Amino acid sequence: MANTMLHQTVGTLQLLSDSGTHCKVGNNSVRLLPKGFKVEVGFSERGTYSSGQRKFRVIQASASQTSVADPVLSPSNNGTHESRKKSNEAALILIRHGESLWNEKNLFTGCVDVPLTKKGVEEAIEAGKRISNIPVDMIYTSALIRAQMTAMLAMTQHRRKKVPIIMHDESEQARAWSQIYSEDTIKQSIPVIAAWQLNERMYGELQGLNKQETADRFGKEKVHEWRRSYDIPPPNGESLEMCAQRAVAYFKDNIEPQLLSGKNVMIAAHGNSLRSIIMYLDKLTSQEVISLELSTGIPMLYIFKEGKFIRRGSPVAPTEAGVYAYTRRLAQYRQKLDEMLH
């Protein structure tokens, strides 16, 4: 029975009531979600609707089909504007690319474009399983293939099955040509942005050299200093500090605003570009960052809440319930996902 009446004209659609778990939108039966969800009826009829204290979100009210109110489509935006502002929470996933051919050969790689090995491909897929239940609204990768493939391979495992689509932001024309005109398609896709600023740090004259042979030649300490110190660059290459100047600046200018607006972001990048970002997130000193080592293909989760980054570690495995306990919001997301898919 309808205990709250909602009679509102939305373009050609009309919300009649919110009785039970469904309401009628035009000829469509629309499943309702709990209080606090936004009503979205197609592109032109998008909006937030409320009746008394209740708010609704309706997605896809297309012709004769039953519409499904889907918390997964935009789980990180699942509140009204105010509630989103209040919760101010988003997930940030960092993944170092899977093993590359030059990791396997123990060569300094830096900004050389090197493919994943078979093991690297498997690591990326495994990483995807670990994060398969965490909603992803945007993906950032470096301009290098090993990071881009890691992101794409990981997303093949995601339960939501959204399609990552590369945004072409390099010129006005590229932007215009890559425009997606279908609102439904936009909802079914995840924008991917490739940024050179997230590339591995440039290893200068060391690129292509074997790490062990270089240590034998220049001494273990010297090579360790080149590889791990904060401000000592390898010959003609970038120090971690120089790498941080571009990678952290990019993160602050481009990625943090997305997190601030409630979007969940995945970054697939490299050992040192991610070390510099983690240094910023975890407020590590230039001494502490020396011992920070990242494995290939292991996702790391952060929650961005009230302007702070809270490190949640690495999601353990696809079947582990643990990851959902990270926040109430992720637990709710998981529950909705289960309800929807079963």
Ligand SMILES: O=C(O)[C@@H](CO)OP(=O)(O)O
């Ligand atoms: O060779 C490289 O580009 C990096 C990452 O693989 O090596 P390192 O661990 O020395 O920073």
